[in-house]
Amino acid sequence: MSKSGMQTRRSAVYLLDQVLGEGRLLSEVIGSGALERLEPAERARAQRLAVDTLRGLERADRVLQKHLKKVPAMTVQNVLRLGTVELCQGGAAHGVVNDAVEIISKNKHQSKLKGLVNAVLRKVDAEGQAEWDRLRIPRMPKWLRKPLVQAYGSEVMLGIEAAHFAGAPLDLTAKGDPEALAKVVEGDLLPTGSVRVSVGQQVSALSGYTEGDWWVQDAAAALPAKILDVKPGEKVLDLCAAPGGKTMQLAAAGAEVTAVDDNPSRMARVEENLKRTGLTAKLVVGDVMAQGGEYDAILLDAPCSATGTMRRHPDLPFAKDGSEFGDLIGLQEVFIDHALGLLKPGGRLVFCTCSLLPDEGEVQVEEALARWSGVRVDREALLVGGVDPEWVTEEGGLRLRPDYWAARGGMDGFYMAMLRRE
Known part of the structure; x- marks a missing residue:
């Protein structure tokens, strides 16, 4: 060299x-x-x-x-x-x-x-x-492996670790027709509509980047906005919006989007991506809890442990030790309650986290349903194109894991649920 x-x-x-x-x-x-x-x-x-x-x-x-x-x-x-x-x-x-x-x-x-x-x-x-x-597939550190084995079992855990070791391909979300994008970039059109290309390519050199025809977004991360299924003209709030993939999905669907995040530098990236793709949204750099108003639909991608993204971010288990989990879980609960309070009657909220921990997903929805008598979970909304009904969990959310689609290159670990205010 x-x-x-x-x-x-x-x-x-x-x-x-x-x-x-x-x-x-x-x-x-x-x-x-x-x-x-x-x-x-x-x-x-x-x-x-x-x-x-x-x-x-x-x-x-x-x-x-x-x-x-x-x-x-x-x-x-x-x-x-x-x-x-x-x-x-x-x-x-x-x-x-x-x-x-x-x-x-x-x-x-x-x-x-x-x-x-x-x-x-x-x-x-x-x-x-x-x-x-x-040698065996590298294992997660004990502080994280133990709760995940308790949640999913040893055999599933080995599959998750194999997916982490294999790494992650590059997924794109099309602003327009995903089938056309797959042909242009010579990628694989996934069942849920994302386009998958091999790693090692310079993102900005791919066809359609400069024109703003697509953005990078893992296939799992693209599903919450698809489940929210916003309509043109709807008033939509995107909470914890950076780096903006979901904001662009909502804007591309024609919604009137307000995107909120408290990180100025990450929101600057959202602004850059919106400009590149020719999409528009109102950007607010500020505290989620300071937001008011009434909305037809809200997407809350809550702060979490990010344990579902380890196949593309293998530094996470070395830079963290799990000590922040309790604070994050408490924050998620507060954010869910605030978001539900901002919905119009009949409005809908998609709550999601890029976490593998049930305490940051399934448990949060169970407890929110117990706190809110006028809120129900919408299972049918989860079954957008390409979603396997086996991924729907007992309380009515969607659990995604890195070992799903293993032959295709896997997906990030994610949890999401649609809550409707009656």
Whole structure:
């Protein structure tokens, strides 16, 4: 690899240090400008290398343990992890090993270990790939795995972990005809209407990006707006709207959309995406609880643990420990009650979370129905095109998991339910 390639790998190691050493999310690190010196293609590659390493971290550590007498300092360990993942996934030894040695050579605190890095990665290149292929699928950390096994069972859990390890393809939502979009981008038209393309492509280079014909949105994340099924002219509120995929779906359907989120930088992205796609919505940067008025329909994508998005964000289990779950669950309850209070008589609310935890989905709806005598769940609304009736849960919501559509590349974990105010 060129000098720029070495800088890309060094940046990937920095990302790993921040996630594994400082407990930061990749989005937070990248959003702070950590990779701004890299060209766009190099920036994307550095991020991809870090994501691949986090996804295969358990396997990498098992391959490395036989070659290390003791665990080295964090940065050296992450250089070795990155190199191991690349080598075991078919990377060229010359570039991988040379760059790893160069990275350590330029680290004034660890430069004396460049010989160790060279020797270990040469052994990994000779023996590691065969061992890698024999190792089990990496497992979630215990703090998260335990409640999910309780919710779904061990066999389902293995399927979820296999989906996480496989990673996520790229899904697009069409502003117009999804079948036409699938042909233009040479993608796979999914049963629910999303268009799936392979990863590794530069998003902005795909046909129709500049023209605003589509936006990136996981197939699972595209379903809440389809279930809400807004009509032209309806007054609709999109709560916790950023980054705006659902806002654009609602606007494309002709609704009069007000999108609310308290994060200014994320709302700036919503504004950019609306401009690119030629869609319009009223954007409000502010607190959900400060919103008033009456609406025909509300979409509440509540703040949650985001555990359903781990196949595309493998940094989550390393940057979190579950300690925030209680606060998030309490916030979701408050937001649901506030949103129901903003509905016109006969109005409808879709509550959703990108979480695998029943406490952030099924339980929230059960408890909301117990609190509100004038609210009912609408099961029939969930059965939009391509939705498997087996995904509908006992209380009347829709539970999506990463192991669904495994042969097609899976989907994010999501929960959603339609509540109608009588």
